[in-house]
Amino acid sequence: MPTSKRAPESVLMSDPDIILSLAGIAKSFGEKAALGHVDLDVRRGEVHVICGENGAGKSTLMNILAGIHQPNAGSIVLNGKTVTIADPIAASRLGIGMVHQHFTLVPSMTVAENLFLGRQPRRLGIFSDRRQMADRARELIARYNFHLDPEAPVRTLSVGQRQRVEILKALAFDADLLILDEPTAVLTPPEVDELIGVVDGLRARGRTILFITHKLREVKAVSDRVTVIRRGRSISTRNTADVTEADIGRDMVGREVFLVGRKGSAQRSFGAPVLTLDNVSMTNHSGRRLLERISLEVRAGEVLGIAGVDGNGQTELAEAIAGLMPVQAGKIRFGDRDLTDADLRERQQAGLGFVPEDRLDRGLSVTMSVAENVAATNYKRAGLLSGGLIDRHKLDSFAGDKIREFDVRGAQPSTQAGWLSGGNMQKLVIARELERDPSLLLICQPTRGLDIGASEFVHARILQAADRGRAVLLISSELSEIFALSDRIGVMYSGRMMRILDRAEADEETVGYLMNGGSKEAA
């Protein structure tokens, strides 16, 4: 059954397999319609993925189920009964548990305290019974096989572990239906695999899970069925086994999408090295080694992808190449020029384009206008000055050109950059850096938090730059991105470059092994 059409309500109510059924859900905020018409059937005990681009209405839909918003139209049938979910407390009473994308844990409290926050077991009605709390926490952890220490303060846990605490918190309320809102957005690839294991375990114990994501790889890995939402409407519901990633992608975007980047097999030729790092080492103030004798070369026309779990020195590598953090040993050369001690502006003049990993941190000033953000590195080059003053007309038309060329939606030159969505902010940063047609493009986490449409656009731009003979150094913790775009793949672990592989010899297994610190076999 490739497509399951919504059956009439009367049939649903008598179908014990359906735990939740939504019909014709609509919601608008003021003039703006967030949801137009959503139908959804969730079967008892399945993992059901809700898939859609950013802004498609996934979060609004989940917030309706969690009792945060009320729908303007449509009905919600839970366990055969039509219900109204007035508020989050009502939702949890009905057995709906929600795990938000941003955690709601108290870092200084233990796992057990967080689990029972606000509903601690009491002795004599006033004193909290810590022993009973710890026992119940331990029992809960054991039941779901979560490998957590109930006495550990939450601040000592990794992001993946914190997420499991959040999930347990929902389960402690006896939630039959667990909603995970973009649970993988904050996780590293190995943690994503662990989470998928956790979800499988919950399914085996009979829980029903609604899993929100816009990452196609996860849809295939985790779900039984998938419902695609586009522009506030449910487009399709299918068995995951029957569809390909491309099918889902097409439903999400509403047209064919390009998911494969450069084919590894195609023979390509590269020019002279544009960037050379020779045994570069970096130490922080307290003497800890951040980069350990990194050597690499990026040639003209080539994309060198740097893979690795976040926090293994990729950020520092980018800052070293950009000249934002000093290196203690080694040489950094642009072409033949030694720029080891040069500042960022000199490196820009030598041909560097730099897209930092976090657009809100280094990429943009969210309180300045779109025009000022996109012009920041380009005032002189793009001829925006006349007589020493900024020419407003030129600035506005320059920004307007970039907005059109890079399809930055919802932007006027005078719009505050912070009002744009994440994907459009990222386009703005890339527009600014590509404007100079840099001979070396250093681009970090280019599609983090972006939906398919925007990712596809960014990927096309990266490949375009390489095809024009520019050197591209791509740093990403998204393996699929590294594999899709790179001509060679370097893997970082603990501040070291484990190996740099040719695309042909790199497979997920080898790279994954190196990412976890596997030995440099055959190196």
Add this chain to the structure above:
Amino acid sequence: MAPALSNFLRVIRAPLAAILLTLALGFLLVASITDEPVRAYRDLLLANFDSLGNFALFLNRATPLTLIALGVVFSFRAGVFNVGGEGQLYAGAVTTTVVAIAGASLPALVLMPLAIIAGFLAGAVVGWIPGVLKVRLAVDEVVTTLMLNIIILLITSWLANQVIRDTTAYGAVSWMVPNSIWLPPLPFVPRATSGFLVAAVLAVVSWIVLFRTQWGAEVRAAGTNLRFAEATGVPAARRVISAMVIAGGLAGLAGALYVLGVGHRFEQNFSPSYGLVGLTCALLARVHPIGSLATALFYAAMLNGAAYMQISTDVPRSLVNLLTGLLVLLMTARLRRAAQAA
């Protein structure tokens, strides 16, 4: 011109609404104190324009406020919460006085610019210190600027009492500066300082520098997101420091022009907290240079008007402090536009 005008109206609409609301609430208060609320309010707002003399005093009051507010605009736009206007003002005033007294034998054409530049530089140095400390050592600028205020005030007090004190006069005042270097009065307003023209021109210049030059864009980039500024190749630390130098310099200039144009000597208590009031003016103008000129004029009118009000009615001049508090409250708790429209 039309878009510029509508843009200007958009900028001043919120402060204007807050000011009108403050005056309305203040009127209720005045009505409960005095039998002549209308008279009191007329004096508060309009007595400044009763005579050319009053008008001159009003402009003299607005001059230092404008310059200090402009300095605050520069520092705030660079992301530095500079509350050191008072210290920078005093440093400028006392330095100008010392230079003017020490160089009394120099020709006026040399001494006048020398004294003014010395005042500017003294303020600039006082601004530079917290700027460098913040950028290089991450020392909180609120602490350093506040502490510098006290240090500078005590140093000037020592100078005024021990070194340049006019021994023939009562109180902590210096010798007069040579009258050859007194600023000429404004044309048509005999007792008003021409320093006001300087302040008004500098308000426009500040706007151009901050909003129409690449340097200004870089300062604002550093002020809104230092790490972004660095990543776009802006020497962010240098921009922050130079903005603080200008901020201090403008406050120092306020002191210099006060001495040469109004006081003609250094008086230890010449400032009724100009530093803090200037800061308030800048904040009310939402850190906008032209807006700061407007709010400084408004404040000057209120400060002087309160004195006239106290003379003619039984409303105490401290009403102004109360109105100031109300105004700040209303500006920070700005009513939502939607609520206004409804």
